[in-house]
Amino acid sequence: MNQVFKKLAIASAALTLVAQVGNAIPIPANTTIGLTGSAIFNSSSVDTATAVTGWTDTQVQSGKGLFAPSLIPINTPVTFTAPWSFNTSTPISAFWAVDGYTFELLTSYVTKQGSGSVSINGYGEISGNGYSDTFYSWSFTSQDPSSGSLNGQDTWTFSASSAPTPDGGTTIMLLGAALSGIALIKRKLAA
Numbered sequence: 001m002n003q004v005f006k007k008l009a010i011a012s013a014a015l016t017l018v019a020q021v022g023n024a025i026p027i028p029a030n031t032t033i034g035l036t037g038s039a040i041f042n043s044s045s046v047d048t049a050t051a052v053t054g055w056t057d058t059q060v061q062s063g064k065g066l067f068a069p070s071l072i073p074i075n076t077p078v079t080f081t082a083p084w085s086f087n088t089s090t091p092i093s094a095f096w097a098v099d100g101y102t103f104e105l106l107t108s109y110v111t112k113q114g115s116g117s118v119s120i121n122g123y124g125e126i127s128g129n130g131y132s133d134t135f136y137s138w139s140f141t142s143q144d145p146s147s148g149s150l151n152g153q154d155t156w157t158f159s160a161s162s163a164p165t166p167d168g169g170t171t172i173m174l175l176g177a178a179l180s181g182i183a184l185i186k187r188k189l190a191a
Contacts, residue, residue: 024132027162031065033126035078035096035158039142042083046118046142050087055080060098061157066131072099086110086120096158101128103136103160116144126160136160 037058041049058078063069078098088108095105108122120140125133142156 025130027126027131027134028065029162031067032063032159032161033060033067033072033098034062035059035098036061037078037080037156039156041142045116045144047114047116047144049118051083051085054082058096062159066129067101084108086118095124097128099129101126101131103138104133108140111139118142124160134162136162 035058038056039052040054040056042051042053043049058080060067060072060074060076060078062074063072066072076098078096079094080096081092081094084092084095084105086108087110088105092105094102096103103124103126105122105124107124108120110118111121112119118141122138122140124136124138126136127133138158138160140156140158145155
């Protein structure tokens with residue numbers, strides 16, 4: 001009987017460890033962030049641009065939830081990665097970072113381009129400060145620079161909001177492990 005309890009304790013410890021890994025805390029729902037700054041494009045007009053080759057004056061413009069102005073103040077500098085091609089399916093692990101949070105860009109695609117403006121949407125994950133990767137949808141918009149802008153840099157906005165994401169199988173895995181453990185215990189007790 002001691003052997004059964006020993007195996008039960010080991011199984012319980014293993015399930016606890018798996019449950020802790022599976023229960024990393026995602027960023028709470030309704031947490032959003034808005035960023036702004038200037039971008040240098042690979043073309044003199046956003047109508048023909050295909051990439052951003054540099055970023056300047058990037059900063060937080062708005063936020064809600066964990067990114068609320070009381071936690072990450074407006075105008076907090078943001079670090080961006082360049083170059084960035086508009087249509088990409090190659091992840092960029094640290095597309096932007098601010099105050100301990102990092103955004104991994106997973107995909108981006110042009111939704112509108114022409115008449116002096118460009119709109120790009122995509123998906124990515126934000127993590128940091130003890131929070132697990134949380135799936136976000138995002139959008140980037142920019143217009144051609146006004147005649148008085150410096151170095152032909154275009155101002156832009158980037159906004160990200162949490163989007164529902166599949167579980168990834170963790171819940172099913174934990175349920176299967178628990179049911180297997182119960183079946184094993186039942187067999188041992190019956191023997």
